[in-house]
Amino acid sequence: MEKNTTHTSFVALGDSFTEGMSDLQPDGSYRGWADLLAARLAARTPGFRYANLAVRGKLIGQILDEQVDTAVAMRADMVTLVGGLNDTLRPKYDAGLVLGRLEEAVERLTPACGQLVLMRSPARRGPVMERFRPRWEKLFDFIDELGARHGALVVDLYGAPVLGEQRMWDVDRLHLTADGHRRVAEAVWQALGGEAADDWRAELAPALPEGWLTRRTGDARFARQYLGPWIGRRLTGRSSGDGRPPKRPELLPYEPLPGDAGVRHEQA
Secondary structure, eight states: OOOOSOOSEEEEEESHHHHTTTOBOTTSOBOOHHHHHHHHHHHHSTTOEEEEOOOTTOOHHHHIIIIIHHHHHHTOSEEEEEOSHHHHTSTTOOHHHHHHHHHHHHHHHGGGSSEEEEEEOOOOOSTTGGGGHHHHHHHHHHHHHHHHHHTOEEEEOTTOGGGGSGGGBOTTSSSBOHHHHHHHHHHHHHHTTOOOSSOTTOOOOOOOOOOHHHHHHHHHHHIIIIIHHHHHHHHHTOOTTTTOOOSEEEEEEOOOOGGGGGOOOOOO
């Protein structure tokens, strides 16, 4: 597909990564890379419309069942689809089933939008996450295949070492910080052909080493506030997104949410 930053409409599909966790705003809402990207696209196109159907915790089958048909009906110029990573974290991960559902989503979206954007998602480095890396890389290889087969644009975030840095991830160790989301928005913007505002791959300044007590205190806080509840939801079949609607369910003229006041708008 031809790269073009002049789009009149944008629909984002996915899970917490696309919803914007953990780019927390003062009012308690989440912003995230998709909102940041929409703001930049809207600044160049009067009447630009945007919808964000992503909901935290969704698996690829739920994205397919709950978001894809809605996006197809919107007939947007551009659609982003990011999903499947939540599935890889499940003990009973079925690669064939997940890849098949992802392929079905791509096949249904491709003829209904001007440009489909897929991503090789960023992944935090660390000893716990290493066990999932083979699953991620098989998923990302398949995403590359889908992109080539269907003419979708694939943005490689996984290949950027800086996005694996632990400092790019919030205290829950599952979601990017505000700086991480800003870099993702810049990566997609550049992949679409937009003029670079900065180097989203730039490495972070060297970090001061943390002491043993600081690391163990952080580990205990993580286990208490995030790991325990996450395990509890897995055991009971619940999700953090159960009953939660998308924050932008309709394709409407872009208007910043209350927490978007700090979004930098591009000049036309």
